[in-house]
Amino acid sequence: MRxxxxxxxxxxxxxxxxxxxVLNNEPGVREVTRARVLETVAALNYRPDPSARSLAGNxxxxxxxxxxxxxxxxxxxxxTGVVEACESHHxxxxxxxxxxxxxxxxxxxxxxVMASRLDGLILTPPLTDSAALxxxxxxxxxxxxxxxxxxxxxxxGVTLDEHEAVGELMAHLIALGHQRIAHVRGxxxxxxxxxxxxxxxxxxxxxxLRYDPALVVDGEFSFDSGLAAGRQLLxxxxxxxxxxxxxxxxxxGVMRAASELGLRVPRDVSVCGFDNTPIxxxxxxxxxxxxxxxxxxxxVATVQLLNAIRDRSAGRMVxxxxxxxxxxxxxPVPAG
Amino acid sequence: MRxxxxxxxxxxxxxxxxxxxVLNNEPGVREVTRARVLETVAALNYRPDPSARSLAGNxxxxxxxxxxxxxxxxxxxxxTGVVEACESHHxxxxxxxxxxxxxxxxxxxxxxVMASRLDGLILTPPLTDSAALxxxxxxxxxxxxxxxxxxxxxxxGVTLDEHEAVGELMAHLIALGHQRIAHVRGxxxxxxxxxxxxxxxxxxxxxxLRYDPALVVDGEFSFDSGLAAGRQLLxxxxxxxxxxxxxxxxxxGVMRAASELGLRVPRDVSVCGFDNTPIxxxxxxxxxxxxxxxxxxxxVATVQLLNAIRDRSAGRMVxxxxxxxxxxxxxPVPAG
DNA sequence: CTGTTAGCGCTTTCAA
DNA sequence: TTGAAAGCGCTAACAG
Numbered sequence: 001m002r003x004x005x006x007x008x009x010x011x012x013x014x015x016x017x018x019x020x021x022v023l024n025n026e027p028g029v030r031e032v033t034r035a036r037v038l039e040t041v042a043a044l045n046y047r048p049d050p051s052a053r054s055l056a057g058n059x060x061x062x063x064x065x066x067x068x069x070x071x072x073x074x075x076x077x078x079x080t081g082v083v084e085a086c087e088s089h090h091x092x093x094x095x096x097x098x099x100x101x102x103x104x105x106x107x108x109x110x111x112x113v114m115a116s117r118l119d120g121l122i123l124t125p126p127l128t129d130s131a132a133l134x135x136x137x138x139x140x141x142x143x144x145x146x147x148x149x150x151x152x153x154x155x156x157g158v159t160l161d162e163h164e165a166v167g168e169l170m171a172h173l174i175a176l177g178h179q180r181i182a183h184v185r186g187x188x189x190x191x192x193x194x195x196x197x198x199x200x201x202x203x204x205x206x207x208x209l210r211y212d213p214a215l216v217v218d219g220e221f222s223f224d225s226g227l228a229a230g231r232q233l234l235x236x237x238x239x240x241x242x243x244x245x246x247x248x249x250x251x252x253g254v255m256r257a258a259s260e261l262g263l264r265v266p267r268d269v270s271v272c273g274f275d276n277t278p279i280x281x282x283x284x285x286x287x288x289x290x291x292x293x294x295x296x297x298x299x300v301a302t303v304q305l306l307n308a309i310r311d312r313s314a315g316r317m318v319x320x321x322x323x324x325x326x327x328x329x330x331x332p333v334p335a336g
Numbered sequence: 337m338r339x340x341x342x343x344x345x346x347x348x349x350x351x352x353x354x355x356x357x358v359l360n361n362e363p364g365v366r367e368v369t370r371a372r373v374l375e376t377v378a379a380l381n382y383r384p385d386p387s388a389r390s391l392a393g394n395x396x397x398x399x400x401x402x403x404x405x406x407x408x409x410x411x412x413x414x415x416t417g418v419v420e421a422c423e424s425h426h427x428x429x430x431x432x433x434x435x436x437x438x439x440x441x442x443x444x445x446x447x448x449v450m451a452s453r454l455d456g457l458i459l460t461p462p463l464t465d466s467a468a469l470x471x472x473x474x475x476x477x478x479x480x481x482x483x484x485x486x487x488x489x490x491x492x493g494v495t496l497d498e499h500e501a502v503g504e505l506m507a508h509l510i511a512l513g514h515q516r517i518a519h520v521r522g523x524x525x526x527x528x529x530x531x532x533x534x535x536x537x538x539x540x541x542x543x544x545l546r547y548d549p550a551l552v553v554d555g556e557f558s559f560d561s562g563l564a565a566g567r568q569l570l571x572x573x574x575x576x577x578x579x580x581x582x583x584x585x586x587x588x589g590v591m592r593a594a595s596e597l598g599l600r601v602p603r604d605v606s607v608c609g610f611d612n613t614p615i616x617x618x619x620x621x622x623x624x625x626x627x628x629x630x631x632x633x634x635x636v637a638t639v640q641l642l643n644a645i646r647d648r649s650a651g652r653m654v655x656x657x658x659x660x661x662x663x664x665x666x667x668p669v670p671a672g
Numbered sequence: 673c674t675g676t677t678a679g680c681g682c683t684t685t686c687a688a
Numbered sequence: 689t690t691g692a693a694a695g696c697g698c699t700a701a702c703a704g
Contacts, residue, residue, distance in 0.1 A: 340681060341681065341682065341683095342682095352681095356684095384681080384682075385681055388680070388683090389683080390682090391681080391683090392681075392683040393683055393684085394684095
């Protein structure tokens, strides 16, 4: 037979409500009583029944991680952080793919929240950039936390100063003597694409280098789009001496394009990416890139969400650190 | 205010219990009554409250996907299939990393099942191969479904005939004239490593080729282990003319080792992998490999689990199809 | 600081 | 074939 709160109460010589108070960290229990209850809970190995708790408490102790077609590596890292945070706060987590482009995706999210009675949501890019979604959630009064959202004002979650990170990466290239630096943009749905592009432009400006639209090509964060972009850029009459791709997958595509054309990296052209995914160390030469603390970002975003669930005025937007990874794919500008 | 089962009952002019019967597909309701109830449910947009349902019904309508440190690509594919199946059966899913090697992992799984009152589990490799875990779950009477387990007898889930798939892959190499074929083994914790090794040996035997232990090197499914294995194999005095790595990541490592040594693939050495992960198309030349229907495997494993939850004698072990992907990394044996 | 009582929304049991 | 009543295990509201 399962141990119930009543058993704990009897054993500890208190009322059910007192046990409940202790378990939920509510105030108004003497320290000795609290200790005695906790002892009994441990002795009986009591675990509250989540359904009963949810039904009576009118909340689910469940959050959902919403995503749309992200990179598996990225999502797994985020997930790991989210799971850690949920575990330590005795919350459950469900995952929900959300078709960002499907016409009724707002209603699908609504239905999901209603049906599962979710207490809160964690949004990953590019969902974090859907004004329609964020507005709808606000309107419904649902707590949510954003990972790397385009607009941070009044939101809770985590961000990374990508603009600044790109600035450092570009400074590295410029210090190596590069003046014709190209950029492969990311998928237009992602705020990250804009920040990385903006970081690229400001870095050029700061260094007094001219912005040349011919050196900027659209990609969509995939290897293939990087390959196509690389072919295009490296076929230019005035070839760039360095290429900054908005993520590692595209940078790998660019490096493949270079090798197709018989160009050596970094002797003939330097290449760098962003994200520090496993591929950055599996290609040759290893890729210069920027590392995000992705797992921690999931963790922190979740903690902020749980804070906000407890107290609507609590969660905040946390800035996370990044770290340049200087490796062998970038080198001095070719002579001549 | 939320619509409750009572509202539906009143509106439809029946009792709560009848609505409940209809919603749970229980027998003993006249067809007209059933139709009327369903109509009302739709009209009122009624969604049963999962907590109340679980509390009263003494089950959670929740399954968990258990994993330990798998490849992110693989897990994401499985996850997608699992989510699909859960969604269409109105089940929830939670994900749980499980430290396979941690000494108390059995108790951790127990605690998880108890605390969340899970109705069933989906196990991914290598958890599927832990006899201790499977025994414990049997003993506790918890339903579970296995993806690619080492032992299939009496279990439910999905498998793939990897032995046969490797046989076809090897036949392809042998048809190209290769006689010195090496093998890079997978991580010893995974049943897949054994099947792929066994497939390798039977294929050699079938072709009348000698099994040479010097041509078999241990790996652990990672790029780096493939790189190390490749260096070792390609430094052999009598170099193999083809290398079958037990997965794509290791095959990519082998190809890098070849290029370090100035060897060309497939002119000097043929390489093939297993799994058809994205990397197989991102390396050059593209990798010959075997495709598993991973997403479908997650889907089918989940459906079998849900069957078993409903009726303990229901779930079965389903054999899934595979498909050879012949690409450019394999070619005729070098002359001489 | 602590306890009592009345539900939460559903399913189960048993009766009609 | 259908319904009424009694909980499931917990928390909220209120009382002491």
